[in-house]
Amino acid sequence: MSDQRLKTRPDSVLEDPGALAVAGLYARSYLTAAQQNSIQQPQDEMNSFVDEVLVGYPEFAELLTSDVISREDKLGIVERIIVPRSSEFFANFVRVLIRHGRFGLISLIRRVMVKIQEEAAGKRRVGVRTARSLSDESKRLLSDELKIKLGFEPILQESVDESLIGGLIIQVGDTVYDSSLRSRLKQLSGRLVEKALNEIQIGRDRFSHPERD
Amino acid sequence: MKFKSDEIASVIQKEIEDFRGQMQTAEVGRVIEVGDGIARCTGLSTAMSGEMVEFSNGTRGLAFNLEENSVGVVILGDYLRIQEGDEVKSTGQLLSVPVGEALLGRVVDPLGNPMDGKGPVLTSERRPLETAAPGVAGRQPVKEPLQTGIKAIDAMTPIGRGQRELIIGDRKTGKTAIAIDTILNQKGTGVICVYVACGQRAASVAGVVEILRENGALDYTIVVASSSSDPAPVQYIAPYAGAAMAEYFMYQGKHTLVVYDDLSKQAIAYRQLSLLMRRPPGREAFPGDVFYCHSRLLERAAKLSAELGGGSMTALPIIETLEGEVSAYIPTNVISITDGQIYLEPDLFWKGIRPAINVGISVSRVGGNAQTKAMKKIAGSLRLDLAAFRELEAFAQLGTELDKATQSQLDRGYRMVELLKQRQFGPLHVADQVITIYAGTKGYFDKVPVKNVQAAEKELHEFIRTEHADMRDKLVEQAALTDEIEGALKKALEAFVARQASKV
Numbered sequence: 145m146s147d148q149r150l151k152t153r154p155d156s157v158l159e160d161p162g163a164l165a166v167a168g169l170y171a172r173s174y175l176t177a178a179q180q181n182s183i184q185q186p187q188d189e190m191n192s193f194v195d196e197v198l199v200g201y202p203e204f205a206e207l208l209t210s211d212v213i214s215r216e217d218k219l220g221i222v223e224r225i226i227v228p229r230s231s232e233f234f235a236n237f238v239r240v241l242i243r244h245g246r247f248g249l250i251s252l253i254r255r256v257m258v259k260i261q262e263e264a265a266g267k268r269r270v271g272v273r274t275a276r277s278l279s280d281e282s283k284r285l286l287s288d289e290l291k292i293k294l295g296f297e298p299i300l301q302e303s304v305d306e307s308l309i310g311g312l313i314i315q316v317g318d319t320v321y322d323s324s325l326r327s328r329l330k331q332l333s334g335r336l337v338e339k340a341l342n343e344i345q346i347g348r349d350r351f352s353h354p355e356r357d
Numbered sequence: 358m359k360f361k362s363d364e365i366a367s368v369i370q371k372e373i374e375d376f377r378g379q380m381q382t383a384e385v386g387r388v389i390e391v392g393d394g395i396a397r398c399t400g401l402s403t404a405m406s407g408e409m410v411e412f413s414n415g416t417r418g419l420a421f422n423l424e425e426n427s428v429g430v431v432i433l434g435d436y437l438r439i440q441e442g443d444e445v446k447s448t449g450q451l452l453s454v455p456v457g458e459a460l461l462g463r464v465v466d467p468l469g470n471p472m473d474g475k476g477p478v479l480t481s482e483r484r485p486l487e488t489a490a491p492g493v494a495g496r497q498p499v500k501e502p503l504q505t506g507i508k509a510i511d512a513m514t515p516i517g518r519g520q521r522e523l524i525i526g527d528r529k530t531g532k533t534a535i536a537i538d539t540i541l542n543q544k545g546t547g548v549i550c551v552y553v554a555c556g557q558r559a560a561s562v563a564g565v566v567e568i569l570r571e572n573g574a575l576d577y578t579i580v581v582a583s584s585s586s587d588p589a590p591v592q593y594i595a596p597y598a599g600a601a602m603a604e605y606f607m608y609q610g611k612h613t614l615v616v617y618d619d620l621s622k623q624a625i626a627y628r629q630l631s632l633l634m635r636r637p638p639g640r641e642a643f644p645g646d647v648f649y650c651h652s653r654l655l656e657r658a659a660k661l662s663a664e665l666g667g668g669s670m671t672a673l674p675i676i677e678t679l680e681g682e683v684s685a686y687i688p689t690n691v692i693s694i695t696d697g698q699i700y701l702e703p704d705l706f707w708k709g710i711r712p713a714i715n716v717g718i719s720v721s722r723v724g725g726n727a728q729t730k731a732m733k734k735i736a737g738s739l740r741l742d743l744a745a746f747r748e749l750e751a752f753a754q755l756g757t758e759l760d761k762a763t764q765s766q767l768d769r770g771y772r773m774v775e776l777l778k779q780r781q782f783g784p785l786h787v788a789d790q791v792i793t794i795y796a797g798t799k800g801y802f803d804k805v806p807v808k809n810v811q812a813a814e815k816e817l818h819e820f821i822r823t824e825h826a827d828m829r830d831k832l833v834e835q836a837a838l839t840d841e842i843e844g845a846l847k848k849a850l851e852a853f854v855a856r857q858a859s860k861v
Binding site for chain 2: 322
């Protein structure tokens with residue numbers, strides 16, 4: 145068998161919104177359960193499991209997500225390998241995931257969990273797109289300004305897009321505030337075209353309504 | 358007058374100096390999957406059903422399905438340039454089309470973009486594609502005639518302004534020809550026409566435009582064209598776009614005529630969309646709301662009340678049947694929505710009876726209200742004559758000996774059938790129609806051999822125009838067959854018969 149994994153579907157650019165919704169459900173349940181059982185820092189164990197175990201041993205991750213192996217066998221593997229090395233709470237979570245056939249979502253669940261915790265702490269992610277990378281000073285200024293305007297602690301996620309020419313685009317959730325030079329130029333060109341069309345129409349009207357001249 | 362170069366430069370310079378770009382705020386989402394004219398998007402959490410959205414490359418779309426985690430968008434344009442991950446912006450507006458006088462004489466796509474190379478459509482007014490039909494109080498009964506210029510229709514299945522009359526028949530039976538003739542006949546009547554080509558061959562649309570142009574009908578006509586190579590969403594919205602353009606004139610108190618050619622193709626486009634959007638299929642795999650899709654479109658045809666200006670919108674939807682199957686899903690739906698149907702038959706068409714209207718099963722539920730007095734007076738006997746003729750025709754084919762009365766009734770019938778034939782693109786004025794039908798039903802053509810009837814009819818029109826123009830003018834003016842006019846007509850016809858006899 146070759147080392148390369150057989151690719152059965154093209155890579156998705158975006159997450160499946162359905163999967164995201166399911167992952168959100170598990171993440172919230174995990175955090176609530178942790179709170180009720182007064183477990184401190186429940187994300188630590190999850191982080192170390194995903195980053196060290198699953199990323200370090202991709203074959204192991206594949207074993208647990210593969211459809212070839214039955215759920216009973218997977219549970220057996222969990223009992224032998226994970227349970228002796230983890231807390232009872234986290235082991236239970238892994239058992240639930242395996243039993244529901246949702247183990248493949250674990251890294252997504254981790255990501256959603258981070259987001260939920262951030263929101264609980266009054267922080268939200270704000271996407272900032274600029275034509276050139278921002279200096280630390282301007283980042284700080286932007287961050288302070290956004291905090292005043294939006295009423296929460298922004299976590300800036302910067303990206304550089306040279307096609308903007310100048311200015312910046314800020315995205316909070318689904319809402320986009322676009323004040324880039326690119327879109328302003330687009331507005332201006334639209335305005336000029338409209339103006340030119342009006343001039344043409346006035347020229348035409350002069351022929352059809354000559355009494356106006 | 359010449360432009361000075363600095364003049365133009367300064368205008369633009371000033372424009373740029375004065376320009377204050379505003380920050381644009383928009384609700385965005387991203388495309389998760391795209392194909393076959395539809396896209397599924399995440400985000401767009403505030404999108405409304407039917408709202409217009411814009412993709413990052415400028416293509417517009419219509420929020421069609423609002424689901425728990427995603428929004429189904431139909432793409433109105435080239436979907437091959439949209440990719441997974443592209444940004445999609447909600448606009449907070451309903452889909453709308455430009456409307457107004459500037460559209461007259463133009464060929465536009467269903468979004469109102471010109472397709473005829475005559476430059477931009479210069480109008481500032483727009484109308485949403487979907488608007489509610491006028492209510493009960495906003496209407497009045499249909500009582501004004503809309504002359505099609507086709508004898509068989511104006512006499513027996515009259516169409517009123519504000520009526521919805523279905524033209525139904527197999528392929529190649531002359532459905533479009535009837536609609537085009539009707540448009541041609543609106544010349545000089547002030548009726549504004551909209552021809553919506555939905556899923557037609559681009560070549561035949563070009564042909565229609567050419568015919569309209571040649572006959573000088575394009576000046577009062579708007580052509581909304583979506584050919585069969587256009588994506589299904591574009592074909593689906595075409596009739597609504599045409600209706601919106603006509604509505605604008607209707608609410609200005611003008612009379613309009615809209616031809617939807619044809620609605621069976623639109624239903625097929627809608628079926629494609631719905632199935633791709635995973636809406637459950639029903640009968641013939643059409644979605645459950647295909648009836649509503651047509652009923653809300655055709656309900657927009659109306660005769661407005663005097664308070665609303667008294668404008669009207671007459672709709673001539675066309676349905677193509679397969680092998681004469683009128684009991685299929687879409688034909689029965691549209692038959693039940695419309696106020697009557699003109700039924701075209703291939704058998705008649707190949708027998709040379711053109712327009713191939715089966716007058717027996719074609720009906721108009723508005724009926725005599727939408728006829729001029731003159732036509733109403735003579736058309737009644739025409740229907741009866743033809744009905745009696747059809748009964749007798751079967752006997753005649755058996756070769757049985759017939760008594761004289763029956764034979765004469767048969768002969769009259771053959772001549773009436775000849776008289777109802779009409780060439781394409783040759784609409785007749787209602788006064789000429791009255792003269793023809795009067796002469797036919799009163800037996801003035803009985804002596805003419807059947808094969809010469811059409812030529813004799815032509816001669817009759819010429820004769821009346823040249824020698825009895827005053828009588829015809831009166832008939833045109835009064836639109837009623839008063840005793841005086843009838844007397845004059847009788848005299849003229851007798852003179853005509855005498856002349857025909859002397860020629861032989």
